[in-house]
Amino acid sequence: MNAEIIAVGSELLLGQIANTNAQFISEQLALLGIDVFFHTVCGDNEPRLRDAIKKAESRAELIIFTGGLGPTKDDLTKETVARVLGKKLVADQKAMDSMLDYFKVTGREMTENNLKQALVIEGSHILPNSQGMAPGMIVEEGGHVYLLMPGVPSEMRPMFLDFAKSYFAHRHSQHIQSRVLRFFGIGESQLETKIIDLIDAQSNPTIAPLAKESEVTLRLTAKHESKEEAEKMLDLIEQKIDQRVGTYLYGYDEVSLPEVVFGLLQAEKKTIAFAESLTGGMASEWMTGFPGASSILNGGIVCYTNEVKEQVLHVPTEVLKSDGAVSARCAELMASSIRTLCGSDIGVSFTGVAGPDKSEGKDVGTVYIGFADGDNSRSYLYQFKGSRRKIRIQSVKTGYDLIRRYLRRLPAIVK
Secondary structure, rough: EEEEEEEOOOHHHOOOOOOOOHHHHHHHHHHOOOEEEEEEEEOOOOOHHHHHHHHOOOOOOOEEEEEOOOEEEEOOOOOOHHHHHHHOOEEEEHHHHHHHHHHHHOOOOOOOHHHHHHEEEEEOOEEOOOOOOOOOEEEEEOOEEEEOOOOHHHHHHHHHHHHHHHHHHHOOOEEEEEEEEEEEEOOOOHHHHHHHHHHHHHOOEEEEEEOOOOOOEEEEEEOOOHHHHHHHHHHHHHHHHHHHHHHEEEEEEEOOOHHHHHHHHHOOOOEEEEEEEOOOHHHHHHHHOOOOOOHOOEEEEEOHHHHHHHOOOOOOHHHHHOOOOOOOHHHHHHHHHHHHOOHHHHHHHEOOOOOOEEOEEEEEEEEEEEEOOOOEEEEEEEEEEOHHHHHHHHHHHHHHHHHHHHHHOOOOOOO
């Protein structure tokens, strides 16, 4: 089955809101093994929506609509679909009862146009709306499947996950298993080059690369009558990928790099502390996002000025004068000092130039990350590109990856 998603709403064309629904639905359909070939956005106009439906029918088996199920005059999706299919709109009693209960409980006045939301296309499979009033519906007609859902993401997403997803999953005799591999420290083009023969030879399982913020992912998808066999197929292709780029692989599916590092620190019973200049407390903040962070993070300090580096972290004045605050020596002393001050097993520091201007004669994006464990301290030099925000995020993620590599006994990436 292949699909087309039609988002209905003039506000999308005006740029007032982003079409996040299409992204979510496409991601979910990929897990079901359903290919989305087209995204269409149509305003609140019946003739143009009719044209969009006819075009979609010529190239897709599954046509998904979001938006246009509300109570106002410009909400015309189900009316238009019904006319195209030659079907009537009928009242759904459950939706009507739910609506009446809502207005009774809230004490609000129910206007005549609210009744419109309880109308559905005759003969359709009804999808309850647990977060709103207008139900969704699935209609199978003439070799096509039409899925209509609300445009509000907080209503559409639970409707799809709780009701529509299982409807389509049951139509497939095969099991579709998917696994996302997450990489850091390697670019999308470099990763692709390393495994290009596997990508070129793909059929089942499939390999889909995707670049994200400072990271790269590979989505592996396998289809088989047996769920266990599909998992084995994923294991086999992952082993081949791991042999080539395994040192960059940090996790799976929705796990984050900080989450992986937090788990490794817990497993190794190690504590950490951060000294942050250009990152301004971001590394510490990411760590405190996890329950039980107090057992891992001993402390941290934002040392934005040279005075704080001198007075709190005891970086010698002569080092700041001779080497500068953005230097390997300063980064090493900051990491060593924060480790000692906080009594932690590991100390990590960040100092650099986030921009927009040069500092100490160093280019924007110049970053030193210091690392201290025991009496040993060292630093790593990186040159990042992008906005001030992006440079700071790249710095913190790279620092976390240094910690991951240290705990997993892997060599650091030196650029």
